[in-house]
Amino acid sequence: MAASPTVTVTPPAPEGGGPGGAAVPRGLRYANRSLALAGTTIIWVALLGPVIALLTHLSWHDIKASLSAPGAFEPLILSVESGAVTLGVLVLLGTPLAWALARGTLPFPRVWEAGVLATLLLPPLVIGLLLVFMVGPFTPIGHLLSGLQLSATNTFLALVIAQVYESAPYYILGAQAAFGGVDPRLEQQAALLGDPPRRVFRRVTVPLAAPGLAMALAISWARAMGAFGAVVIIAYHPTALPLQIWTTLQETGLFSALPFALVLLVVALPLPLAAYIWSARARGRRRG
Amino acid sequence: MLAYNPNSKFAPQFNDIASGKKPISDLFTLMQQPGFQLGRTDPNTDPQGRAFIYMLELAQMKYHLPKNTVTKILGGPLASAKSTQIFEEAALDSRLQAGQVDAASAYLSQAKQLHLKYISLPPDINLGDASFADTYAKASITITDSTGKDTKTGSPLTIDITTLIGAKDAAAGNAFVAYVLSPAGRALYKNQGGYTLLTPTLTGNASDVPASIRKEIGS
16 A cells, blocks of 8 residues: 555646645644545545345345246356356457557457447447347358257357357457557567567557456446346346346246345356456556 | 248248248248257246147147157246246247247237247147137146246136126226227227237126126126
């Protein structure tokens, strides 16, 4: 914590010998800071409103009843598995695109960026409906898949596809920003010293972009775990965690559905939280 | 009824059955064909999902089809939610319109509203005729709900309407119900959904029902 970013900004004292920073009474400065803290607290608590409502409306009885039902944790395991596969797909396919976007090596870069933004803009439900046209059993892709004994309708594959589409833009835009923060001169230096491009990428670009990449992955993990809109359309079965909340809500009601929302939070939060902390520390170290 | 995809490879058979050239009983062998993509909703959460299964059970009895007909069509146990045939209701309709299933369960009103092609089913299996209530009750399915395992039996498809006890504006609620049941309200259903409401019947204590509403249903 020694390297907190307090050292960076020193506002220049106003000219003409007016009341400078030092002239502000200590009490006023303290009041100012408290006010800012109170303001941020209100915003933070308001943002957490739904989570607070969740925690205050759960009872041990409901949690026990819901979680002890046979097969209660199957959707959780499925969500973790499909989420992991989704992250793998994103890293494999999203990283090169994000890097190319960040380095501006593509012709008409704005068109490429607009494409990524378009997928971010579409409501997940609409993405799901459109995926039916794209990967349904009677589409060219559907035929291709069935030739491989696969199907993108109500299968694990369909679940992963829906999750990838819901989370990909978050990863790509995040990774683009992370790569964009790496000084290209450092890459050029390494290249001048004789490293081939692949090695430069692995030894220079990725380590420097790692904190940002970790954040991008953390956000897309959270998106994938919570994915519902596209999932409910193309992967009603097998049941992932968000869909379990939905079907439980319809089968047995609100109070047996809410515990699964807690499960979702407890399971999906540690990874992005760890990435967040690590990423903040790594950035702090670099600045200090 | 059963809505179908006019671009399905089974469309000629559907058309023949819909027009009466082929008997309805053919439908149930057609639905067992390999590669037949059937869409339905979750019987554990959605009444339509159950109604579709009742209909298959009733058809199996009516046409003396082999005993495993229903499970063959459903591709597994009756109440299983783990079926690739099961979709969210809105997803099912859009999937049928996108041409990505061969046939799907649907209510007649849905088929008319969404302009779907469909096969009408005889009244003794379509759950749409209150006079067959006894026949419908022969179909059953055991599902899981808030009370645990729960066996449900077939009954005529009804739309219930009621007012809330202690509602803030009870007079407006009563006026709304009376309007829905009035000739003008029923005409609206006919024009918009293209179907006629079953004769409204009153259940429970008649004296609890405001006179304005009792007048509309003639009891």
